[in-house]
Amino acid sequence: MSEPVLQARGLAKTFGHVVGLDRVDLTLSAGEVLAVIGDNGAGKSTLIKCLSGAMVPDAGTISVEGRQVSFRTTQDARAAGIETVYQTLAVAPALDIASNLFLAREQRRPGVLGTVFRMLDTGAMKKQAKQRIDDLGITTLQNINQAVETLSGGQRQAVAVARAAAFGSKVVILDEPTAALGVRETGQVLRLIRDLRDRGLGVILISHNMPNVFEVADKIHIQRLGRRLGVITPRSHTPAEAVAIMTGAATLDPAQDADDLVDTPRNT
Amino acid sequence: MSQTLDTSASAEDITKPRDSLDRRLHGVLHRMPALSPLVVLVIACVVFAVANPRFIRPENLSILLQQAAVVGSLAVGQTLVILTAGIDLSVGAIMVLATLVMGKLAFGGMPDVVAFLIGFALAVAAAFLNGLLVTRIKLPPFIVTLGTLSVFTALALIYAQGQTITLNPGTFLTWSGTVIPIGRFGLTVGVLMMLLLYIGFAYALRQTAWGRHLYATGDDPEAARLAGVRTSRVLLSAYVVAGAVIGIAAWILVGRINGADPNAGLNANLESITAVVIGGTSLFGGRGVVVGSLIGALIVQVFDNGLALIGVNPNYQVLAVGVLVIVAVAADQWIRSVKS
Ligand SMILES: Nc1ncnc2c1ncn2[C@@H]1O[C@H](COP(=O)(O)OP(=O)(O)OP(=O)(O)O)[C@@H](O)[C@H]1O
Ligand SMILES: [Mg+2]
Numbered sequence: 001m002s003e004p005v006l007q008a009r010g011l012a013k014t015f016g017h018v019v020g021l022d023r024v025d026l027t028l029s030a031g032e033v034l035a036v037i038g039d040n041g042a043g044k045s046t047l048i049k050c051l052s053g054a055m056v057p058d059a060g061t062i063s064v065e066g067r068q069v070s071f072r073t074t075q076d077a078r079a080a081g082i083e084t085v086y087q088t089l090a091v092a093p094a095l096d097i098a099s100n101l102f103l104a105r106e107q108r109r110p111g112v113l114g115t116v117f118r119m120l121d122t123g124a125m126k127k128q129a130k131q132r133i134d135d136l137g138i139t140t141l142q143n144i145n146q147a148v149e150t151l152s153g154g155q156r157q158a159v160a161v162a163r164a165a166a167f168g169s170k171v172v173i174l175d176e177p178t179a180a181l182g183v184r185e186t187g188q189v190l191r192l193i194r195d196l197r198d199r200g201l202g203v204i205l206i207s208h209n210m211p212n213v214f215e216v217a218d219k220i221h222i223q224r225l226g227r228r229l230g231v232i233t234p235r236s237h238t239p240a241e242a243v244a245i246m247t248g249a250a251t252l253d254p255a256q257d258a259d260d261l262v263d264t265p266r267n268t
Numbered sequence: 269m270s271q272t273l274d275t276s277a278s279a280e281d282i283t284k285p286r287d288s289l290d291r292r293l294h295g296v297l298h299r300m301p302a303l304s305p306l307v308v309l310v311i312a313c314v315v316f317a318v319a320n321p322r323f324i325r326p327e328n329l330s331i332l333l334q335q336a337a338v339v340g341s342l343a344v345g346q347t348l349v350i351l352t353a354g355i356d357l358s359v360g361a362i363m364v365l366a367t368l369v370m371g372k373l374a375f376g377g378m379p380d381v382v383a384f385l386i387g388f389a390l391a392v393a394a395a396f397l398n399g400l401l402v403t404r405i406k407l408p409p410f411i412v413t414l415g416t417l418s419v420f421t422a423l424a425l426i427y428a429q430g431q432t433i434t435l436n437p438g439t440f441l442t443w444s445g446t447v448i449p450i451g452r453f454g455l456t457v458g459v460l461m462m463l464l465l466y467i468g469f470a471y472a473l474r475q476t477a478w479g480r481h482l483y484a485t486g487d488d489p490e491a492a493r494l495a496g497v498r499t500s501r502v503l504l505s506a507y508v509v510a511g512a513v514i515g516i517a518a519w520i521l522v523g524r525i526n527g528a529d530p531n532a533g534l535n536a537n538l539e540s541i542t543a544v545v546i547g548g549t550s551l552f553g554g555r556g557v558v559v560g561s562l563i564g565a566l567i568v569q570v571f572d573n574g575l576a577l578i579g580v581n582p583n584y585q586v587l588a589v590g591v592l593v594i595v596a597v598a599a600d601q602w603i604r605s606v607k608s
Contacts, residue, residue, distance in 0.1 A: 090494035104496030
């Protein structure tokens with residue numbers, strides 16, 4: 001298969017006595033949707049925060065397209081082409097939709113106004129924001145001038161998804177992006193995930209919704225109590241089996257582990 | 269597309285038919301936090317003008333502006349810090365220390381420009397210290413600046429050695445006291461400096477990425493951080509830039525009193541906070557506009573001046589400002605509250 005676009009080895013993170021991540025490996029190929037499932041507190045969010053620069057792991061390595069990286073901030077991960085929808089959404093309530101899309105990647109006016117006076121090109125950013133939202137097929141956001149705090153929970157989620165999908169160039173990570181969405185909007189996000197995959201990006205989707213996971217995922221990474229139990233595929237297991245493994249009611253036969261971990265060279 | 273819009277609008281009409289006025293007011297105040305203080309300012313001016321026509325004489329209004337210049341300038345720096353959900357109790361103390369350094373050095377024969385630059389740099393350094401303690405050691409801004417308030421006040425008194433310094437008017441250091449007659453108005457250079465600060469920072473907050481990051485950081489620091497804003501740097505920059513503003517305020521104060529006095533500007537710390545709060549900027553951060561603080565500073569000055577003109581005991585002015593602060597904070601709570 002293709003070279004992994006994102007790879008993590010032995011990621012560990014503890015919070016005092018609480019183990020968030022316990023030597024977790026993860027491999028994501030380009031053009032692949034990797035779902036991460038697990039009970040509450042299994043370490044899913046901690047895992048993706050380490051991958052997106054929001055948290056610095058205590059141990060372990062991360063590499064993007066074979067090159068080892070060490071993200072100190074989310075900006076570092078963004079610069080490497082990784083965009084993330086956090087579970088908490090990470091939108092600025094008082095700013096409008098367009099400003100949120102361009103938060104921390106604002107565009108300045110051309111010429112002296114931009115270089116000397118640092119003036120923002122609000123018009124261009126609005127136009128692009130509208131264009132990108134339309135291109136992504138997100139119909140819940142009508143007025144990009146609206147402050148995010150005036151939006152519904154589902155609309156806010158759409159803003160966060162739009163931001164990540166519009167700017168991700170290699171990897172898009174979504175931490176429960178459909179939790180507050182209606183059926184139609186969830187369908188839009190799932191379609192968006194497929195579009196991203198078809199464009200050759202790697203997508204990591206965290207979700208508690210098994211039908212959704214089994215609908216879009218190529219592989220499913222199962223996380224439990226901070227550990228990676230293994231990787232299955234929608235063909236190798238049924239949703240019921242996945243839930244059984246995830247909750248500890250069943251164990252994963254190591255022979256069925258779909259992770260191509262063993263073949264890839266270590267990078268330390 | 270328009271269809272979905274229509275349905276959502278009509279659905280809202282059905283569910284929320286009654287309180288639309290309430291909601292509209294909420295919406296307007298939410299978008300324009302400086303609107304209510306502006307209304308208060310206009311009403312106060314009209315009332316005082318009716319009560320005593322001397323109030324609107326250009327001479328009186330000029331004096332009023334000159335009196336507001338120092339606190340009005342400090343309030344610009346204070347606004348930056350409060351927008352990050354911080355507070356700086358030490359702005360006045362830093363300013364006084366800077367005026368003493370400027371005044372004493374110039375009095376001792378140093379060229380005015382050099383004396384100014386040293387005092388200015390000191391103000392920036394002092395504010396930088398506040399910022400470092402807040403961002404690196406992660407102490408609450410209130411506690412940090414409560415401490416540095418004492419430190420800088422003491423340093424100012426120690427450095428002054430009980431002296432006040434008198435400088436000649438019309439020099440570089442006292443330039444801000446120079447009156448520029450405009451018709452019957454007499455604006456000082458200091459007033460113009462203050463207005464320039466407001467124009468400059470209104471621009472910086474609205475039109476630059478730095479401004480947006482300041483709002484985003486004050487509003488929800490964790491969300492801003494995850495969204496890629498370097499929040500720690502933004503916070504530190506708010507204190508440091510406030511320090512530069514304090515340096516300018518010190519210059520304005522030197523020009524206003526033609527020298528330096530450790531006891532001048534004693535109340536400026538709290539007065540600057542008062543101006544910001546009355547001006548509609550939220551103490552919880554992320555909301556407000558800098559011009560509101562100018563309006564706030566003017567409201568305080570108008571009450572002071574107007575009540576004196578109509579012969580009211582000055583203690584009532586203090587009382588009125590206190591009531592205004594509480595009303596402003598209560599209004600802010602209401603404006604911030606999510607519509608239920
Ligand atoms: N910032 C933090 N400080 C302390 N403990 C934390 C922190 N973040 C996560 N944890 C702990 O780490 C563990 C894993 O949490 P994490 O948020 O990664 O779980 P999750 O799988 O995303 O759960 P959920 O499905 O509820 O979102 C939990 O026990 C949690 O309490
Ligand atoms: Mg989570």
